[in-house]
Amino acid sequence: MSSTSKSLDIAIIGGSLGGLFAATPLLRMPQKHRVTILERSGTPLLHDQGAGVVAGGNVQKWVEQFDVFGKEAKVTSKARTYLNREGETVEKEEFTQWMTSWDLLYHLGRANFDGQLSEHVASQWAQMKDSPEGERVRDAWGRAKYEYGRSVESLKVVNDKVEVTWRDTREGSPNKGEQGTLIVDFVVCADGPSSGMRKMLLRDHAAQRKYAGYVAFRGTVLETELETAAQDVFVEKFTFFHTQGTQILGYAIPGANGSVEPGKRLVNWVWYWNFPEDSEEFKEVLTDSKGNRHRYTLPTGGYIGEEVWRRQKQRAEEVLPPQFAELVKKTKKPFVQAITDVTAPEQGAPVGRLLEGKAALLGDALAGFRPHTAASTSQAAFDALMLERAFAGEITWSQYEDNVLQYANTWQRKGVMLGTCSQFEKISTHSTPLSMMARD
Template identity: 35%
Template sequence: MDASMMNIVIIGGSNTGLMNGIVLKRLGHNVRILEQNTQSQRDDLAAGITTHPVFEEFMERHDHTAESWSIHSPGVQFLNKAAAVTRRLNRPLQMTSWGVIYHHLRANFDGFQSNFCPNPPAPAKGDGDAVFECGKRVTGLVHTISGVEITYEDLLNKKEEGKLLADLVIIANGANSSLRSTIFTGVERVYAGYVAFRGTVPESEVSDEAKKTFDPNLTYNSFNNGYILLYIIPGTDGSIVPGHRRYNWVWYHPLAAGSPELENIMTDSSGVVHRNTLPVGTMQASEWAPYVALASKIMCAPFAEMVRKTTQPFITAIGDVSCPRATAFDGKVLIAGEALNLVRPHMALSTTQSAMQALLLEKVLKREITLREWEEQVLQYGRVSALKTNAFGSFFLYGYLSTAGWLVKLAGALLGHLPPFAWLSASAATESSKKK
């Protein structure tokens, strides 16, 4: 890859695209992000994020705002049905939300001003141009002698067609990327047999008893064929001040593929069936009520309270997808983030994966590693992350016997003997049938 100044287009303006964009513009390259969403100001998504050292390294190096972005959690605790602590782990973690990270990254990429970051940093000497364009749906990529030709629809201008020529393109438009499918035919998202119910409760609405149980730890409660976890995240305005934060929970629950239960809960209030995510604010109250009742039966009281007090739950159908390569078009196209490798959320490694990819790409452009080495490392990281995460989730959902297959594959990946693709779907097809 030529390390001289390039014109780079990133497809997808979420956190993966922004992390790569920040690194590249600070190396002097001109970066244009094409985002399908028509609004720069994005909803918070009510989604919590647990970070790890790689992401924290990224923020330490590349977040030039003066705003705090996380809440410290000193450790992890596990509760039984009586809400008694059965195990503690001294593992400090940083907790945040999608909205906080997105707006911090936007402030650093193109100086976007928001309530989260009202005083974005000024461009530094040597920065390249950074442009964030909303309402651009990319429809095609063509490899040319001069680079990569990008075709897009302008959703803000009567879907008029536009074209761009780039020296380098990064596909970072998520796990459902249609562009990825045109490059790697047959690579599709595979449902894993269970969903994640998610929600938040304002700190002001949480009982004192529940606060005493949870604060300030990452807390788990496991039960037959499922488990729930909870941690504190910033408020909807990014506030980390006690009293203005939120309690964020995730409940993993098996629902068989093709079952009426899955279809019903993934059908929104207007009758539309969603395949992967039922968005915030669209849940049918009649479909959610049985799960609220189930939570009271199977969970300890503090967790049941969180589920009961959540007014805007949403759902993600957990799935797997993995690309055989991270480069295409002779290295002129890179695939990053969940477009490359969808990691189940049990261990919160998705954001970490994107940060690692961006930091390694920085090394490529500085000629510290080759593009081939970048590809080898991001693919290996994705394999190992997915296998560790799947074993972790299977243990809590179905018991230790269900982890055997994942652990064997993990050993193979660590030893370098695992084939680069097609290992996820076979396991996902049978995993949900396994019981404790």
């Protein structure tokens, strides 16, 4: 698809960060495109993932260009520090980074895209709603739709348009299970690391999501619930501990409703632990408190099994520095993610010219990174920025493909390397831990 001065109908499959990052720039273009997000979840708002996000340069650029509310979206980390088992700082590097949360980015994305005005932006909107900028934003919202409970089943070119067929998945809906269609000019596939659209359109074996041999236990604690010694380690610092076969990290992020006020922030932690795929313990870890087995993620909300969590808290006492052990033990609603790989397509794959030039892949649907890279959200922002440039004619679709595939392949390989070093290689007494960390 070449750049055009026409107003287009665009569908975006996937309503999480990747879809929202792509949708808002397209909505704001001079052509006044009409953009519909189709999200398979059956609820109007996606549930808080409970996760911190290291916001690299691409996320910062997206927020600076497309967030009209001017919301303070970060807690600044001024240094990376590395602890020993006793909790002493053994290495420190001055390094400034943005720390934010999935919850804040999602609500900023919804507010900017379709005017879903949560408490995250209420005060900012009150100040700007009667301004010319407020009028422009309302005009864009009139061309935006966020349709939930839409599980896309097929894409087909019909009369130079794309026919998107979906099934209604809304709980309690009288139409649940029924099919519907949407006719559009272009489709953006941003449906995550288990992307059905990538499998449908590329049909490549690399699209299979593969378990990497370990999981991430995750959680948050209100900063004021921590002892002063722990606050000193985590607030405005990105702190790590690594011993044989395990790694944990922690940093402060915005709290409820995106608050960055001292005392209201959260300390986010991620703890990697090895479990062979065929082990009984791995099955237990991904089985919730009601006995339901999950494939990749055990969500927030107190779903982790009581015995699994008791065992992991005991391990925290035995293995971790006291500040990290305190952080783990004070977490009320931990969750678990199985670490997986989704290999990027090879350079040259037509990921921007699928479906006769009427569809593109981006974000996690293109490649799934291990979280050591801290680059998954940055990939979504980078790809969305490239997509806007392709629609504007600033770059060709071939250049879009080169750019997003180079980013995907580079960071996907780097994630495998970092994960292997973290979890499976023997620790060298001569290694410098911080030199191994990813930088975006």
